Amino acid sequence: MKVSTALGLLVAIGLQWSAAAQAGVVSSLGSRSCSAVVASSRDGRSAAEQYRQWLLGFLSGLNASRLRSHETPFNLTDEDAHWQWIVRRCDANPQMTLFGAATALWNELLEGRSPALARPFFPTSE
Numbered sequence: 001m002k003v004s005t006a007l008g009l010l011v012a013i014g015l016q017w018s019a020a021a022q023a024g025v026v027s028s029l030g031s032r033s034c035s036a037v038v039a040s041s042r043d044g045r046s047a048a049e050q051y052r053q054w055l056l057g058f059l060s061g062l063n064a065s066r067l068r069s070h071e072t073p074f075n076l077t078d079e080d081a082h083w084q085w086i087v088r089r090c091d092a093n094p095q096m097t098l099f100g101a102a103t104a105l106w107n108e109l110l111e112g113r114s115p116a117l118a119r120p121f122f123p124t125s126e
Contacts, residue, residue, distance in 0.1 A: 029054040030099035034090030037098055041087050051098060052083050058102050074109050085115035 029051055040047040056079060063073045076082065082105060089101045096104075108115055 030058065030097065030102070032098050033094065034096040034098065034101055035094035037090045037101070038087060038094065052079075054098065055083065055086055055102055055105075058099075059106065062106055078115075081115050 032051070037048075037051050040051060056076075059074075059076055059082065063076055067073045085105055085108075086098070086101050089104055090096065090098070093101070105115060
């Protein structure tokens with residue numbers, strides 16, 4: 001079994017965990033609720049940047065494991081698209097944790113779907 005298939009299965013199982021079960025395995029910002037992630041993004045607080053950095057570290061760690069197992073790593077350079085995807089997912093699922101949303105994003109990448117930024121969740125002045 002390829003490592004990516006095993007990792008994908010592990011991530012899928014991770015999505016089924018309750019928040020209480022995640023609390024023992026996932027610590028720090030990953031265990032925070034999606035409602036807190038969305039609120040911080042709307043308020044423009046520094047917490048939003050901390051959540052964003054946690055996400056990027058989580059994705060980078062999983063991506064590094066792909067490289068280590070001789071699989072092609074994903075292109076993670078569009079950090080804004082990944083973050084906007086998370087905020088949209090969290091807005092639709094406020095009870096989910098940041099970890100749950102991040103694993104859902106990883107599953108999208110594993111399935112070949114790009115979290116392309118169709119429109120910003122929060123309009124910008126550009």
